[in-house]
Amino acid sequence: MTVVIRVKNVSVMFGDRFVALDDVSLELAAGQVIGLIGPSGAGKTTLIRAIVGRQKIAKGTIEVLGLPAGAAELRARMSYMTQENSIYPDLTVRQCLRYFATMYGVKRADMKQQICDLVDMVDMQPQTDQLISSLSGGQKQRVSLAAALIAKPELMVLDEPTVGLDPVLREQIWDLFRKLTKQGTSLIISSHVMDEAERCDSLVLVRDGKVLAQGTPAELRERTHTKSVEESFLKLVRSAA
Numbered sequence: 001m002t003v004v005i006r007v008k009n010v011s012v013m014f015g016d017r018f019v020a021l022d023d024v025s026l027e028l029a030a031g032q033v034i035g036l037i038g039p040s041g042a043g044k045t046t047l048i049r050a051i052v053g054r055q056k057i058a059k060g061t062i063e064v065l066g067l068p069a070g071a072a073e074l075r076a077r078m079s080y081m082t083q084e085n086s087i088y089p090d091l092t093v094r095q096c097l098r099y100f101a102t103m104y105g106v107k108r109a110d111m112k113q114q115i116c117d118l119v120d121m122v123d124m125q126p127q128t129d130q131l132i133s134s135l136s137g138g139q140k141q142r143v144s145l146a147a148a149l150i151a152k153p154e155l156m157v158l159d160e161p162t163v164g165l166d167p168v169l170r171e172q173i174w175d176l177f178r179k180l181t182k183q184g185t186s187l188i189i190s191s192h193v194m195d196e197a198e199r200c201d202s203l204v205l206v207r208d209g210k211v212l213a214q215g216t217p218a219e220l221r222e223r224t225h226t227k228s229v230e231e232s233f234l235k236l237v238r239s240a241a
Contacts, residue, residue, distance in 0.1 A: 001027075001029050001030075002029065002030040002031070003027045003028065003029065003030070004028055004029065004030040004064070004065060004154075004155055004186045005026065005027070005028040005051060005062070005063070005064050005065075005155075005188070006026070006027050006028075006061075006062070006063040007024055007025055007026040007027075007028075007047075007050075007051070007060070007061075007062050008025050008060055008061045008062070009023055009024075009025055009059060009060040009061075010023070010024045010025070010047075010050060010057050010059070010060030010061070010062060011023055011024070011057065011058045011059050011060060012043075012046050012050060012055060012056070012057050012058055012209075013058045019209050020043050020046040020209050021043050021046055021047060021050065021057075021209045021210075022208075022209040022210050023060075023210075024043075024047065024060070024209075024210070024211055025060075025211075026204060026211065026214065028186075028188065028202070028204075029186075029202065030186045031181055031184060031185075031186055032181060032186060032187070032200075032201035032202050033177050033178070033181055033187045033189060033199070033200045033201050033202075034186070034187065034188050034189070034200060034201065034202045034203070034204065035189050035190075035191060035196065035197050035199075035200035035202070035203045035204070036048065036188065036189070036190040036191070036204050036206055037190075037191055037192070037194065037196075037197045037200075037203055037204065037205050037206065037229070037233065038192065038205060038206035038207050038233075039192050039207065040192055042192075042206045042207050042208065042209070043206050043207075043208070043209040043210075044159070044190040044192075044206055045083065045159055045190065046209075047206065048080075048157055048159050048188070048190055050062055050069065051064060051069055051157060051188065052064075052069065052070070052078070052080045052157055053068075053069040053070020053071070053074070054070070054080075064078065064155065065077055065078065065154060065155060076104070076105075076151060077153060077154045077155065078153045078154060078155040078156065078157065079148040079149070079150075079151055079153040079155075079156050079157070080148070080156075080157045080158075080159075081144055081145060081147075081148040081156070081157070081158045081159060081161055082159050083159045083160045083163070085140045085141070085143075085144050086144060086147070087132055087140060087143050087144055087147060088132060089131070089132045089133035090131065090132075090133065091131070091132055092128070092129050092130060092131055092132070093119065093124055093127055093128050093129070093130060093132060093135075093143055093146075094115060094119075094128050094129055096132060096143060096147065097115045097118060097119070097143075097146055097147060097150065098111060098115060100147045100150045101114060101115060101150050104150050104151040106150065106151075114150070118146040118149055118150065119146065121146065121149070121176060122142040122143070122145055122146045122173075122176070123142065123169070123172060124139065124142055124143065124146070127139060136164075137164040138164045138165045138166065138169060141161065141162075141163065141164055141165060142165075142169070142173075145158075145161060145173070145176075149180075153185065154184070154185065154186065155185070155186045155187075155188070156180070156185060156186070156187045156188070157187075157188045158187065158188065158189045158190070159190050160190055160191060160192075161173065161189060162174075162191070162193070162196065170196075174196075174199055177189070177199075181201070194228070194229055194230035194233065195230075197217060197229040197230075197233075198217050198228070198229055200217065201216065202214070202215065202216055203215065203216070203217060203220060203229065205220070205232075205233050205236060207237060207240070210240075212233070212236045212237065212240060213232075213236055217229050220232045224236060
């Protein structure tokens with residue numbers, strides 16, 4: 001197994017008392033959709049921020065693609081999509097994607113076609129020349145995803161990427177995730193929606209800053225003798241109480 005992320009004994013403190021992550025250790029395999037699953041406030045976003053090097057950790061180590069989390073060399077090899085839209089409301093969709101393409105060093109000769117491909121990929125063709133400020137929340141989410149794809153990263157870390165999308169668009173985005181893993185991209189996706197957990201190749205169930213369990217959906221169902229990941233999660237919560 002090729003390990004894309006290695007987290008070893010990581011803890012994160014907010015203030016003097018609140019433990020956001022409590023001695024978390026993980027090894028995450030490359031070429032998969034890996035779901036960080038848990039309720040709001042479980043520690044998913046804190047773990048993601050630690051992985052991408054934006055969160056100070058109290059102890060432990062994190063390696064990403066064989067390098068320390070936050071290393072400058074990782075900027076061209078991974079992308080991070082936050083819960084908040086990191087796109088510019090006063091630009092059109094095309095202008096915004098052109099800006100990010102320039103930032104990532106995409107060659108001018110390739111830029112036009114790459115932007116067209118990305119717009120098609122996230123189903124935003126009719127809005128290509130529309131101001132981002134005029135888009136719906138779900139449309140802005142799709143533009144953010146397109147921006148995260150511009151650098152063709154080896155690893156994508158996505159925090160709640162399907163929030164605000166209708167069921168049809170969620171299905172399309174998950175089809176895209178599958179296509180990306182087949183092309184060799186690794187995806188780390190956080191979600192509090194349990195039915196999305198069933199779509200992942202591997203899961204990390206998180207609650208109160210701790211990892212309750214890790215494995216494929218089938219492994220977790222078998223381990224807990226349940227019929228769904230949601231039932232498995234609830235059973236694990238009760239047993240840990």
